Amino acid sequence: MADGFFNQEKQIMIERTVKIVNSAGLHTRPAATIVKLAAKYKCEFYISKDGLNINGKSIIGVMTLAAEMGSELVLNFDGADENEAADEIIDYFNRGFDEL
Amino acid sequence: MKSFKQILTEAENKIAGIAAAPGIVIAKVYLYTKEKLKINDGIVADEEEAIANLHEALKKSKKELNKIFSFAKEKMDPDRAGIFEAQLMILDDPVLIDIIVNRVKIEKRQPEYIVNDEISKYQDLMRNAHESYMNERASDIEDIKNRIIRNLQKKRWESKIASELIVVSDSLTPADTILLSRSNVKGFVTDHGGLTSHAAIISRSLNIPAVVGAHNATLKIKDGDTLIVDGFHGYVLINPNEEQIQFFKTKIQRLLELQKGLEEFKDKPGITEDGREIQIMANVDVTGEVDIVIASGAKGIGLYRTEQILEELGEFPGEEEQTLLYSRLSTRIYPETIIIRAFDIGGDKVKFLDFKEPNPFLGLRGIRLLLENKSMFKTQVRSVLRASVNKNVQFMLPMVTTLNEVRKSKEIIEECKKELKQEKIPFDKHIKIGVMIEVPSAAVMAKEFAMETDFISIGTNDLIQYLMAVDRGNDLVSDLYQEFSPAVIKTLFHIISEGKNAGKDVSLCGEMAADTLAIPLLIGMGLTSLSISPAVITYAKRIISKISYEKAKILADECINCTTEVEVQHKIEHFFKVNNITRTRNII
Numbered sequence: 001m002a003d004g005f006f007n008q009e010k011q012i013m014i015e016r017t018v019k020i021v022n023s024a025g026l027h028t029r030p031a032a033t034i035v036k037l038a039a040k041y042k043c044e045f046y047i048s049k050d051g052l053n054i055n056g057k058s059i060i061g062v063m064t065l066a067a068e069m070g071s072e073l074v075l076n077f078d079g080a081d082e083n084e085a086a087d088e089i090i091d092y093f094n095r096g097f098d099e100l
Numbered sequence: 101m102k103s104f105k106q107i108l109t110e111a112e113n114k115i116a117g118i119a120a121a122p123g124i125v126i127a128k129v130y131l132y133t134k135e136k137l138k139i140n141d142g143i144v145a146d147e148e149e150a151i152a153n154l155h156e157a158l159k160k161s162k163k164e165l166n167k168i169f170s171f172a173k174e175k176m177d178p179d180r181a182g183i184f185e186a187q188l189m190i191l192d193d194p195v196l197i198d199i200i201v202n203r204v205k206i207e208k209r210q211p212e213y214i215v216n217d218e219i220s221k222y223q224d225l226m227r228n229a230h231e232s233y234m235n236e237r238a239s240d241i242e243d244i245k246n247r248i249i250r251n252l253q254k255k256r257w258e259s260k261i262a263s264e265l266i267v268v269s270d271s272l273t274p275a276d277t278i279l280l281s282r283s284n285v286k287g288f289v290t291d292h293g294g295l296t297s298h299a300a301i302i303s304r305s306l307n308i309p310a311v312v313g314a315h316n317a318t319l320k321i322k323d324g325d326t327l328i329v330d331g332f333h334g335y336v337l338i339n340p341n342e343e344q345i346q347f348f349k350t351k352i353q354r355l356l357e358l359q360k361g362l363e364e365f366k367d368k369p370g371i372t373e374d375g376r377e378i379q380i381m382a383n384v385d386v387t388g389e390v391d392i393v394i395a396s397g398a399k400g401i402g403l404y405r406t407e408q409i410l411e412e413l414g415e416f417p418g419e420e421e422q423t424l425l426y427s428r429l430s431t432r433i434y435p436e437t438i439i440i441r442a443f444d445i446g447g448d449k450v451k452f453l454d455f456k457e458p459n460p461f462l463g464l465r466g467i468r469l470l471l472e473n474k475s476m477f478k479t480q481v482r483s484v485l486r487a488s489v490n491k492n493v494q495f496m497l498p499m500v501t502t503l504n505e506v507r508k509s510k511e512i513i514e515e516c517k518k519e520l521k522q523e524k525i526p527f528d529k530h531i532k533i534g535v536m537i538e539v540p541s542a543a544v545m546a547k548e549f550a551m552e553t554d555f556i557s558i559g560t561n562d563l564i565q566y567l568m569a570v571d572r573g574n575d576l577v578s579d580l581y582q583e584f585s586p587a588v589i590k591t592l593f594h595i596i597s598e599g600k601n602a603g604k605d606v607s608l609c610g611e612m613a614a615d616t617l618a619i620p621l622l623i624g625m626g627l628t629s630l631s632i633s634p635a636v637i638t639y640a641k642r643i644i645s646k647i648s649y650e651k652a653k654i655l656a657d658e659c660i661n662c663t664t665e666v667e668v669q670h671k672i673e674h675f676f677k678v679n680n681i682t683r684t685r686n687i688i
Binding site: 028031032035036055057058059060061064066068 | 182183185186189190193195196219222225229231233234237240241
């Protein structure tokens, strides 16, 4: 009983580092796709790069990220459906935004 | 009492321009400076209202972008399309909108200031990234930022010009004019534009006196000044003295009396002194105008410019919406006829921000654009067909240059008919299809065009512009836009004769027909159908009632043999004089 209570309280947050692998980098089209994917989930989603921490559900925010091929971003997911959100979004990064 | 000439000579407070829409008005000024995007950072009195305005501006911006997008997506490369999509998403960005709304609540400042401040922050971040493509991205954001701000400001303007004012501006787009006309505007004065600029055409159709091409009017006139606008002679008097006010008040009175005298022509057909009937139809720009048309005693609508729907709605209407609009008009005007012209987009009519052509008047416009955007064209054709059940609808193609365009369009129309038949939707199987003759190549081939269609209609505005190779909106060269150039007269005569030889109806629907000076000449050349602004219909019928067709024929013969425009004008003026016909502007 006590254990279960603790588990719920514990802040499980997913943090992953992803690499940009497509040659065009994080341009406008993938930025829009990331925001649209994130909008499907309830969890909070943040992207950080070079000290800039951006709400991944804000298109104008994601567009401020200059991410060339080879650069690294840290993704944070926090909330009930964080696992599913992380899976889908990280997979999209790994697929090079379907531009490979 | 002093003469008009005396009053004018003595007036040091006058500005001369082009008389674009008849009428005289005395009222206060509203200076409409839309080009300079100046951010108002003032405090708002009611933040709930400010937030509602913000949401409305976002919605309006979305509509505008969707309109551009639906037009351009077939032509855009995927990158540009992506930017459009991102711009649309920004308008729904939950984080951005939340911050803006909260700041308006807390700081109680104009939303346009907060929108500018917030979005600029993101732009600064982009520019600081020191990547060239990030700089471009910042410029893309600039466009959406300005769009939201512009729509917020429009809202402010709308509420400001609720009272009866004269709008003074450097130039007016069709959208501006429609927007302003809804606000009880009493008159228009613009720095730029000619007789056939859209500001002028719409002012005439809405019966609002206008003087255009008044060069530096916006520099000389201040907000709150009192103005006299004389739309008959093209003069503006700034802060008039008592004598001037009295003089023009008398004129306004006489004008009212004249209009009363014209009432008798409303319900009569246009008939010459010697009994030749001239069908006088009305041009319609905005849907609300149909009541004015019916009140004017027009015999149907000779030209319905559908592209204005885009201005009114801010987006492309779907098939149901268009069908409803066209059906409403055709029912309202029944049993008279309505000629619906397909969207004439391009040129100066509709600005697609993402679609800049180096030479739009010679570019993708009219039927050229429609044939390139088949789905858009088909939506309109189907709507027109569906509205034709009462058999009083005709369909007209703008800007045709080659017969091939006519044939292709007819194929599309047949395709739509077939579809409707399969869907068991009723329409007029024998709907008449006509073309505008407004390009010199079509004028030369008038007979061939007439033979392949049911009717032809001469659009003088563009025809003169293309024939004389002169931009009608450019007042540096607008004196070359000569309605009475012998080249124009000869061309008109050729089109009219060829059309008649082919056994088809010929009408004329340009602004030229609204010029009372042109009427005897046009009738003399054999025209029996004119389509003009409803506001001038009774004036035209009065002139027609005093003309003898036999004499007008002789006038036309003489004019065709003239060598200069001045000669033609003198001949016509002489015709008015010897036949003892007075023109309206000389009566009042």
